[in-house]
Amino acid sequence: MRNPLSAAKEQMTEATGAQMFDQFRPQMQALSQVVAERERAQLQLAQRLAEASDADISVDELPDAEERAAQLETMAERASQADLVGWYFGEFVPDHLDNPDRAQAYADLNDDEWQAQKQSWAENYRSTSPEAEAYSDDELAALHVENTFGVPLDEFEANVVDFRPGEAIQDVLTTNLRTVEAVMTAVAEDMEGSA
Known part of the structure; x- marks a missing residue:
């Protein structure tokens, strides 16, 4: 049986986090938008660099800046409510496997x-x-x-x-940066090899 005191503490943490997030929502929206736009610009430049070189690499997908901003904002909001597991299995897992609700039982x-x-x-x-x-x-x-x-x-x-919540946040935050780094590494290796 679940401890009622623990459940109450969790609810209070979620409510407090939600209130704090709501207080800073405009700033979070602006920050998410700036990050999403800069990521897209970097990915576009990385794609240009890849195309201009002989390296066998490309940017698989250019994310929509609005969708990416919404993704980042949702992640931050769920993190403020201490619900990263719910966020991960609600937002990301459905694109990668069947029955995400059932899968969540095996997390961690x-x-x-x-x-x-x-x-x-x-x-x-x-x-x-x-x-x-x-x-x-x-x-x-x-x-x-x-x-x-x-x-x-x-x-x-x-x-x-x-699944570890901290690693999931890091993966989501750095996915586009890792793509840019991979392109830059491949192009640099190609240029170094042909020099």
Whole structure:
């Protein structure tokens, strides 16, 4: 049973965070817009640089500045409410796997919990299908994850089981910067190699 005092404390933290965010919403919107516009400009320049070189690299996608600004603002708002897990599984996971609501239950499991979960799935398969006896727990867990969530087991582990809120924020904040860095690195290596 959940401690009522802990639940009340969580609600108070969320409410306080939401109030603070609302107080600074105009500044956050402006900041998000500036960051999104600068990211897009950098990505456009990185694409020009890639096209002007012989490097085998390109910018896969130029994000819409308005959409990116909204994404950054939503992330900041959910962070202020201590709801990064909800934000991550509501905003990002649906684009990458099936049944994100079910997947959220496996977020941030420790190694023992994750091994127990894979064993449980394997036992369920073995209890309904004698052929499953020939497969390891990991093989049956991989089958289950692929059928339920539409992704390979290693991808599910990386994006769900190993989910850490701080790392998720860093990934979202730096994704476009990493793309620019990758282009710059590839072009520099190409230029250095031809010199």
